[in-house]
Structure formats: structure tokens, C-alpha cells
Amino acid sequence: MATLSFKDFKSDQEVRWCPGCGDHAVLAALQRALPKVSQALGYEKERYVVVSGIGCSSRLPYYMDTYGFHSIHGRATAISTGIKVANPWLTVWQACGDGDALAIGGNHFIHAIRRNIDINIILFNNQIYGLTKGQYSPTSKFGAITKTSPYGTVEHPFNPGSLVLGAKGTFFARSLDVELKLNEEIMTAAALHDGTSVMEMLTNCVIFNDGAHRDISDPATRADRTIVLRHGEPMIFGKERDKGLVLDGLGLKVVKIGENGITEKDILVHDAHCQNPGVHMMLADMKYPDFPVALGVIRDVKDVTYDDGVRDQVKDVMKKSSIHCVDDLLRSGSTWEVE
Amino acid sequence: MGHIVIDVSDVVIRFAGDSGDGMQLAGSLFADMSAIYGNSLSTFPDYPAEIRAPHGTVSGVSGFQVHIGDASVNTPGDFCDLLVAMNPAALMANAKWCKRNAMILVDADAFDEAGLRKAGFKTDNPFLELHVEDRNLIVAPITSLTEESLKDFGMDQKAVHKCKNMFTLGMACFIYDRPLDYIYAYLERKFAKKHPEAIAPNRKVLQDGFNYAANLQMIPDTYHVAPAHPKKGTYRNITGNQATAWGLLAASEKSGLPLFCGSYPITPATAILEELAIHKSLGAKTLQAEDEIAGICTAIGASYAGDLAVTTTSGPGLSLKSEALGLAVMAELPLVVVDVQRAGPSTGIPTKTEQTDLNQALYGRNGECPIPVVAAHSPAHCFDAAFNASKIALEHMTPVLLLSEGFLGNGSEPWLIPSMKDYPVIQPPFAKSLPEDGKFRPFERDENMVPKWAIPGQKGFEHRVGGLEKNHRGVLASDPATHQLMVNEREQKVQKIADFIPELEVDGPASGKVLVVGWGGTYGHILSAVQKLREEGVSLSRAHFDYIYPVPKNTSEVLHSYEKLIVCELNSGQFASYLQGLFPDLKIVKVGKVQGQPFLVSELVEAIKKEI
Numbered sequence: 019m020a021t022l023s024f025k026d027f028k029s030d031q032e033v034r035w036c037p038g039c040g041d042h043a044v045l046a047a048l049q050r051a052l053p054k055v056s057q058a059l060g061y062e063k064e065r066y067v068v069v070s071g072i073g074c075s076s077r078l079p080y081y082m083d084t085y086g087f088h089s090i091h092g093r094a095t096a097i098s099t100g101i102k103v104a105n106p107w108l109t110v111w112q113a114c115g116d117g118d119a120l121a122i123g124g125n126h127f128i129h130a131i132r133r134n135i136d137i138n139i140i141l142f143n144n145q146i147y148g149l150t151k152g153q154y155s156p157t158s159k160f161g162a163i164t165k166t167s168p169y170g171t172v173e174h175p176f177n178p179g180s181l182v183l184g185a186k187g188t189f190f191a192r193s194l195d196v197e198l199k200l201n202e203e204i205m206t207a208a209a210l211h212d213g214t215s216v217m218e219m220l221t222n223c224v225i226f227n228d229g230a231h232r233d234i235s236d237p238a239t240r241a242d243r244t245i246v247l248r249h250g251e252p253m254i255f256g257k258e259r260d261k262g263l264v265l266d267g268l269g270l271k272v273v274k275i276g277e278n279g280i281t282e283k284d285i286l287v288h289d290a291h292c293q294n295p296g297v298h299m300m301l302a303d304m305k306y307p308d309f310p311v312a313l314g315v316i317r318d319v320k321d322v323t324y325d326d327g328v329r330d331q332v333k334d335v336m337k338k339s340s341i342h343c344v345d346d347l348l349r350s351g352s353t354w355e356v357e
Numbered sequence: 358m359g360h361i362v363i364d365v366s367d368v369v370i371r372f373a374g375d376s377g378d379g380m381q382l383a384g385s386l387f388a389d390m391s392a393i394y395g396n397s398l399s400t401f402p403d404y405p406a407e408i409r410a411p412h413g414t415v416s417g418v419s420g421f422q423v424h425i426g427d428a429s430v431n432t433p434g435d436f437c438d439l440l441v442a443m444n445p446a447a448l449m450a451n452a453k454w455c456k457r458n459a460m461i462l463v464d465a466d467a468f469d470e471a472g473l474r475k476a477g478f479k480t481d482n483p484f485l486e487l488h489v490e491d492r493n494l495i496v497a498p499i500t501s502l503t504e505e506s507l508k509d510f511g512m513d514q515k516a517v518h519k520c521k522n523m524f525t526l527g528m529a530c531f532i533y534d535r536p537l538d539y540i541y542a543y544l545e546r547k548f549a550k551k552h553p554e555a556i557a558p559n560r561k562v563l564q565d566g567f568n569y570a571a572n573l574q575m576i577p578d579t580y581h582v583a584p585a586h587p588k589k590g591t592y593r594n595i596t597g598n599q600a601t602a603w604g605l606l607a608a609s610e611k612s613g614l615p616l617f618c619g620s621y622p623i624t625p626a627t628a629i630l631e632e633l634a635i636h637k638s639l640g641a642k643t644l645q646a647e648d649e650i651a652g653i654c655t656a657i658g659a660s661y662a663g664d665l666a667v668t669t670t671s672g673p674g675l676s677l678k679s680e681a682l683g684l685a686v687m688a689e690l691p692l693v694v695v696d697v698q699r700a701g702p703s704t705g706i707p708t709k710t711e712q713t714d715l716n717q718a719l720y721g722r723n724g725e726c727p728i729p730v731v732a733a734h735s736p737a738h739c740f741d742a743a744f745n746a747s748k749i750a751l752e753h754m755t756p757v758l759l760l761s762e763g764f765l766g767n768g769s770e771p772w773l774i775p776s777m778k779d780y781p782v783i784q785p786p787f788a789k790s791l792p793e794d795g796k797f798r799p800f801e802r803d804e805n806m807v808p809k810w811a812i813p814g815q816k817g818f819e820h821r822v823g824g825l826e827k828n829h830r831g832v833l834a835s836d837p838a839t840h841q842l843m844v845n846e847r848e849q850k851v852q853k854i855a856d857f858i859p860e861l862e863v864d865g866p867a868s869g870k871v872l873v874v875g876w877g878g879t880y881g882h883i884l885s886a887v888q889k890l891r892e893e894g895v896s897l898s899r900a901h902f903d904y905i906y907p908v909p910k911n912t913s914e915v916l917h918s919y920e921k922l923i924v925c926e927l928n929s930g931q932f933a934s935y936l937q938g939l940f941p942d943l944k945i946v947k948v949g950k951v952q953g954q955p956f957l958v959s960e961l962v963e964a965i966k967k968e969i
Contacts, residue, residue: 029821031832031833062816063816063819064813064814064815064816064817064818064819065813065814067661067662067813069658072824079821079823080821080833083819084819085813085814085819085820085821086819086820086821086822086823087658087661087688087821087822087823088821088822088823088824088825089654089657089684089823089824090654090680090681090683090684090824093650093651093654093681093684096619096646096650096651096654096655096658097654097655097657097658097661098658099644099651099654099655099658100617100619100644100654100655100656100657100658100659100660100661100662100666101658101659101661101662101813102658102662103617103642103644103655103658103659104615104617104642104658104659104660104661104662104663104664104666105662105663105664105813105814107814108662108813108814125647125648125651126647126650126651126654129646129647129651328642328644331637332637332640332641332642335637335638336637336638336640338638339637339638341636341638341639342638342639343610343639343777344603344606344607344610344639344777345776345777347603347606347636347639348593348603348774348775348777349591349593349774351593352389352393352593352594353591353592353593353774354392354393354591354592354593355590355591355592356395356586356587356588356589356590356591356592357589
């Protein structure tokens with residue numbers, strides 16, 4: 019098998035996102051992650067299918083030199099599901115935005131997660147409708163001023179992580195568009211995970227919602243305001259690596275190592291494989307300024323997948339049934355002869 | 358004691374009772390038994406919308422009509438020879454369906470003061486009130502006779518009452534000279550595994566019902582309908598929904614592509630999904646989706662990945678699928694969409710039949726969005742219709758809408774079982790070679806305007822499809838000329854299908870004054886009406902459309918051979934308007950009905966007579 023490089027995944031189409039859009043970086047990370055995934059799993063390029071809905075980020079399939087399906091608003095998850103059930107051998111990647119996946123496509127999103135179908139969903143979360151030029155989305159902050167909320171929204175946003183975990187998701191990761199290396203790492207982990215993998219990418223829309231994630235994305239303060247979680251490693255963060263998370267009663271608490279007798283040993287160790295989603299939920303819910311925002315793979319647990327279930331059931335019934343062709347079927351049950 | 362057996366050519370029996378009274382079972386057993394005996398037949402279940410509507414009320418009445426004959430039976434019959442009414446509500450709802458000389462069998466035990474009031478009777482004589490007092494009334498205490506019959510079985514009252522339908526069926530078997538062996542065998546089969554204790558009581562009640570009728574002085578004559586001497590071969594009874602599911606499985610086998618069905622439960626289409634879910638041994642994958650949109654979108658995904666993809670629904674569900682249908686048109690993917698039509702608009706009357714989705718099927722999408730439309734015309738014909746719809750979809754790379762109807766889906770008829778060797782192989786246009794530049798062109802077409810199908814996993818054929826307008830290379834194109842070209846080509850692709858479907862056939866003279874036209878499930882009623890008029894000496898011809906868009910190639914020639922067209926359909930004239938649009942010079946008369954019920958042959962005869 020020939021080794022694939024990021025160039026193999028670049029199509030000949032001109033990338034038409036705005037200069038400075040966060041989507042460029044996510045695309046680059048995907049084009050860099052897939053060769054590694056291919057290497058690790060022995061996949062050829064024709065095995066990849068990239069599906070999307072509607073929105074800026076949903077243009078992504080055109081920029082990938084793979085099989086691609088740019089579908090309709092909100093429905094990418096249902097289309098991905100059909101592809102994977104029809105041919106589980108294919109590796110399905112999906113690009114969708116916060117409006118696409120969580121507003122118009124919310125139903126398909128939660129049900130794919132409930133079924134745990136083996137698809138990889140990159141959720142581009144820029145907290146705004148970009149393609150329609152600046153209306154609030156289901157992840158826009160409470161009070162956000164946009165074209166359709168000139169006096170501020172009066173509705174609470176979804177936290178995609180809570181939604182995924184609430185639907186018994188088996189894989190959830192979060193990152194910032196600019197974290198190229200981390201994103202490659204997350205995408206590789208998602209590819210290796212059997213089941214629905216949701217990767218929330220906090221992306222910046224330079225035109226309609228510039229700086230939506232500035233609090234945590236600014237390089238000067240990012241290390242103090244985010245925490246990168248890795249399975250088996252202590253939950254330590256900060257430019258000086260001097261802060262950490264501990265359990266405090268039923269919640270989490272930020273502590274400073276070296277203060278009040280706290281040592282590294284007191285800091286929680288991340289267990290992404292823990293079946294109980296309690297701590298994962300608390301981690302996914304952490305918000306700046308009270309907490310660092312959790313990045314990296316927050317949850318990655320094993321469970322049966324829908325596509326395996328469908329395939330195994332078909333095989334099983336095939337073995338047991340006495341009906342093996344349509345002629346058998348037509349003559350099954352009550353029939354009678356006319357002489 | 359001797360009684361006379363009178364030979365009759367056909368009879369119609371209507372079983373009616375509370376929706377828990379087991380009338381559907383009694384009716385279908387009577388039908389199956391008659392089919393095996395060799396009668397031609399047609400059935401029509403008439404359910405209430407509620408699963409268990411309030412006991413004893415008219416809204417909770419469930420009916421099952423079966424029409425058996427010694428020659429070709431085309432419809433479930435307009436009016437019945439025997440009405441079984443298990444309670445006053447059933448009589449109230451169904452007395453209007455009795456022939457002048459009908460026999461009416463009622464359960465006397467249910468005709469008490471409370472029962473009569475619940476059903477809305479104002480007096481103590483329901484027969485007089487409904488003006489059926491002169492019919493042959495058989496007032497039998499069916500409930501107490503059933504209780505008496507089972508007194509030694511130690512069953513609770515609820516279980517005993519569940520056997521009332523067998524008592525009634527036993528009586529009907531006596532009246533129509535049917536042997537009980539078939540039903541005995543059925544009871545053995547049904548209860549052997551899970552409820553062997555139920556076999557003996559049901560058998561006893563059935564026998565006691567038969568004997569009771571034999572001893573009853575009120576039934577001096579019984580009737581016999583001779584076998585219809587159908588073509589030699591192996592037969593079975595089949596409902597339209599079952600036949601649809603099996604036709605899809607047949608297409609899967611003949612194309613070598615696994616079947617995928619993504620659907621959301623909806624009356625009256627659900628039985629297709631249920632039937633397919635059973636047949637995993639034939640490789641069928643069924644996905645009960647989270648909603649109608651997911652039903653079609655998972656099917657589109659499965660089609661893209663190379664399966665024979667199907668979604669099944671009824672009118673409201675088709676409305677929800679509209680946008681995704683457009684996607685399938687744009688992505689040029691094969692897909693079969695089955696719409697088992699019901700009374701609309703909106704939720705309408707879910708359990709009642711209509712043909713009111715034709716306009717939606719033809720036009721219900723944004724943009725210039727042509728989709729072939731085909732229709733099934735009888736329960737058994739649903740098999741061929743589903744097979745043909747799949748063949749068109751797969752060989753012409755297009756979604757296809759198959760219109761069925763509640764009347765067809767739930768109705769049943771005996772079916773001479775075909776052999777799969779008599780069905781053609783289905784050959785989708787798989788992409789096999791790349792052009793010289795090595796770049797697959799997903800929307801380049803062959804001489805029939807059909808693009809090639811490259812399925813993910815095929816090395817070197819990577820390409821993108823989707824809802825945005827593209828050029829032949831699959832590259833986004835929003836320039837005016839390309840859009841016009843692609844719109845034209847998608848339309849031409851569908852028009853070209855006319856070269857591959859059978860021509861329109863005419864029953865009767867090839868030209869003349871009047872052509873009676875129909876489509877879909879009105880087939881049997883129109884056929885019977887035309888036969889009746891011919892018996893009365895009227896000369897007229899008849900044509901029935903199984904292919905609606907595109908129409909068969911000879912359609913213009915056929916239709917222009919008559920001075921006047923009478924188009925009969927269960928809507929306000931949708932197909933008539935469609936034909937008028939295609940052929941503005943034709944003289945077309947609309948005969949429509951929108952009552953949630955099939956035509957009566959008699960009303961068609963009257964309507965046609967008025968126009969000739």
C-alpha cells in the first residue's frame with residue numbers, strides 16, 4: 019500500500035472560505051490526520067467518504083480529494099448513517115456547523131449518538147450563522163447581538179458536549195481551530211474510536227462573529243484559560259503548569275499546586291475511558307472565567323455500534339432462516355395448488 | 358332436516374364489530390378459506406382510526422368486507438349479502454351497505470338498552486329505525502352461546518368473549534357452505550407454539566357456531582359459490598403492502614444489490630417496513646428512523662453507498678421528504694419512494710383510502726425537479742409495481758415515486774405465485790472505466806441521458822455529489838448556461854424512460870366515442886363498471902395508467918382516438934388535469950370522489966352513463 023500524504027487528500031478545487039476563517043485550519047488538520055489514520059489502519063483513500071450539510075463549513079467535502087456528499091441543511095448525519103449501514107467498510111467523516119447539527123439537524127444528531135453509529139462528526143462551532151450572514155445560532159451566548167437579535171438573544175445556548183454526553187455519546191472531544199497539532203491528535207483518536215465520534219471545533223468567523231472564542235484562544239492567555247486533557251495524565255494547566263483540577267464535594271475546583279499543601283498527587287487524573295459520564299460531563303461543562311475550558315478527548319468509551327449490530331443481525335438471520343431467495347419467500351407460508 | 362343449497366355466482370360478506378371483536382381475523386380467515394377453495398376474491402378492511410375506540414360506539418366499529426365469486430372478482434363489492442353486526446354500533450354504521458335482500462346476523466346479547474343508546478339508537482327497534490326490518494334478520498345470542506359452548510374449559514370471561522368471532526365465523530361457514538378444515542389447520546398453526554391451550558376452545562366454538570346455524574330454522578337456504586377455475590399453478594393470498602415489500606426484495610435479488618429501507622412508521626404504509634424487517638435472511642436492512650426526513654436521508658446515503666434504497670411513507674410523510682427528494686434528483690441517485698396514500702390533507706383520515714397525493718408526487722418540490730411516478734393497481738400488482746419502480750430507479754439513476762393506496766395496501770387478493778426466472782435482470786449503469794485524463798465525470802450521460810454510478814470504495818473514481826448545481830465534471834457551476842443545460846438534461850433523462858415502459862393498452866374498441874380512464878387502485882371498480890355498462894349494451898373502451906410520469910409513448914395516439922375521455926379517480930380530478938395539461942385539445946370529463954372510500958361500481962356506472 020502506498021503511503022498517503024496530506025497532498026493526496028487535497029482536491030483541485032479552490033478553497034472559498036474567507037481569509038482568516040477558522041475552517042481553513044480544521045481542513046488542514048483533517049488533511050494531515052487522514053494519512054496517519056490510513057497508515058495506522060491500512061486504509062486506502064477510496065475508503066473515505068466525507069459528508070456535509072449546509073453552511074460555510076459544509077463546503078469541506080469539495081476540498082477533500084475523496085468521495086464526497088454535500089447534502090442538505092441538517093441532514094448530513096442521516097445521510098452518513100445510511101452510508102455506514104449500507105457499507106460499514108467505508109470510513110465516514112462528516113462536517114457540519116452549529117446551526118446545521120444542533121438546530122435544523124438536532125434530531126438526527128442526537129439519534130446518531132444514541133445509536134452509536136460509527137461515523138466521525140466534526141462540529142464547527144462558530145456560534146453564528148455565517149453563510150446567511152450573521153444570525154444567532156443555538157450555540158450563541160445568551161444576549162448575543164446579531165442581525166436577528168438586535169437587542170440580544172433571550173435564549174440559552176446548547177453546550178454541544180453536554181448534549182453529546184446526555185445522549186450517551188461514546189466519544190467527545192473539543193478543540194480550537196488554531197490548535198493544529200491537537201486537532202490532528204483528536205481526529206486520529208476519533209478515527210480509531212468505534213462509534214459516533216463528535217469533535218467540537220471552536221472556530222472563528224472573522225466576518226460575523228470575530229473573536230467569539232477570544233477569551234480562550236488568545237495565545238497570550240490560552241494556556242491559563244484552557245486545559246488540554248489526555249487520558250492517564252493529571253489535569254494540570256497554566257503557562258507555568260502550576261494549576262490543576264480536583265474534586266470538591268460533588269463538583270470540580272481549580273487549585274494551585276504548591277498552595278494550601280496541594281501537590282501534583284492531589285490533582286485528578288483524566289480517565290477518558292471511564293464508562294460513568296459524571297466527571298466527563300463536569301469537564302465538558304467548564305466555562306471561563308470560573309474554569310479553564312476543556313480541550314482534547316474528554317470521553318472515549320467502548321460500546322456496541324449500530325452498524326455492527328445491523329450487519330450481525332442480518333448474518334445471524336441468514337444462517338437461521340429457511341428463506342434464501344425470493345422464490346423461497348414467495349412459496350413460504352400458506353399456499354394452495356390449482357390443478 | 359334438509360335445506361336447499363342455492364348456487365350463486367358471487368356473494369359479499371361484511372363482518373363488523375367493535376375494534377376488539379376480532380372481525381378482521383374472521384373476515385380474513387373467510388377470505389383465505391375461499392381462496393383455497395378456488396374462488397376469485399377481493400377484500401377491503403375498513404378500520405377506525407383509533408386502536409381501541411370507546412367500546413360500543415360507532416367510531417369504534419371495525420369492518421372487513423370480502424367478495425367471493427365463481428368468475429373474476431374485481432372489487433370488494435359495493436353492497437353486502439350478509440352483514441355480521443356484533444353490536445348495535447356495527448349495525449348503525451353498516452346497515453347502509455346491505456343489499457335489499459341481505460341477511461343481517463346480529464349478536465342479540467349486545468342489543469340491550471345500554472348498547473342501543475351508546476350506538477345512538479333512539480328506539481328499541483334498531484332495524485325499524487334503520488329501515489332494514491324487512492331483511493332476513495338473524496338475531497342470535499352469540500355471546501351467551503359462546504359462554505355456554507366454553508363452560509367446561511374453565512376460561513375467564515374475557516378469554517371466552519374473545520372466541521365470539523369464531524362462533525360467528527362458524528355460522529357464516531354454514532351459510533356459505535364452507536368446510537371448517539382450513540380454519541382448524543389455521544388454529545393449529547397459530548396457537549401450536551405459544552398458546553396450545555387456545556386451540557381446543559376456538560375449535561369447539563367454531564363447530565358450535567356451525568351447528569347452531571345448521572339447526573336454526575331461520576336459515577332455510579344456504580349458498581354455494583363454485584370455484585372460479587383460475588389458471589393452474591400455486592397460489593397465495595397477498596396484501597398490497599406485503600406485495601410491495603416482496604417486489605422490492607425481488608428487485609434487490611435481480612440487481613444483486615442489498616436492499617436498504619429507511620422509514621418512519623405511518624398509517625397505512627407501516628406494514629411494508631414491518632414486512633421488510635422480517636426478511637433479513639434476504640439481506641434486507643431496515644432502519645426505523647427518528648423521523649420521515651431521516652427515513653429518506655438514510656436511504657439516500659445507502660443509495661450513494663451502493664444499495665437498492667427505499668423509503669416508505671404516506672402523504673404527510675411525503676410532504677416531509679420533499680426537500681430530500683430534490684437532493685436525490687440533483688445527486689442523480691437511484692431511490693424508490695413508496696407513498697401508500699390516505700385521506701388528506703394534513704393528518705386527514707389516516708385509515709381511509711384516497712388518490713389525492715398525485716399532484717404532490719408530480720409537483721411537490723422546489724425547482725425544476727422531475728421524478729418518475731408509477732402506480733400500483735391491485736394488491737397483487739403492488740409486487741410488479743415495486744419491482745418495476747426499482748428497475749427504473751436503478752437503470753435510469755433517478756428517484757422514483759411509487760403510488761399505492763390504503764385500499765391496496767390493506768386489501769388482499771389471491772395471487773398466482775410467479776417465478777423469479779420470469780423477471781428481468783436489473784442492470785444499473787456502474788462506472789467501469791475512467792476517461793483519458795483519469796477524472797471521473799459524475800454527470801456525463803449515455804445515449805439515454807443516464808449518468809454512470811461510481812460507488813464509494815471504487816479506486817480512482819473519487820468525486821463529489823450534492824444539492825448544489827454542478828457541471829458534468831461534478832464541479833460547482835452557477836452560470837446560467839450550465840444550469841439551463843443540467844435542468845434540461847435531468848428532464849430528458851426522465852422523459853427517455855418512456856422508451857423502456859410498456860405501451861398503454863386499451864380494453865374495448867381502439868377508437869370510438871368514449872374512453873374511460875383511470876390509474877391506481879380504481880382499476881377493479883372501473884373494470885366492473887365498464888363490464889356492467891357493456892352488459893347493458895353500451896359500447897365504450899377503457900384504459901388504465903400504471904405509468905403516470907412519463908406517460909407511455911402511445912398515450913397521445915390512444916387518447917386522441919376517442920371523442921371524450923371520462924377520467925375516474927379518488928380525488929377532485931388531479932390526473933384529469935394532468936392529462937389536460939399534456940393534451941389541451943382533448944375533451945375530458947372528471948369523475949371524482951373524496952370521501953375516504955373506494956368508488957362503488959354502481960356510482961361509477963351512473964356517473965359514466967350521465968356522460969354518454
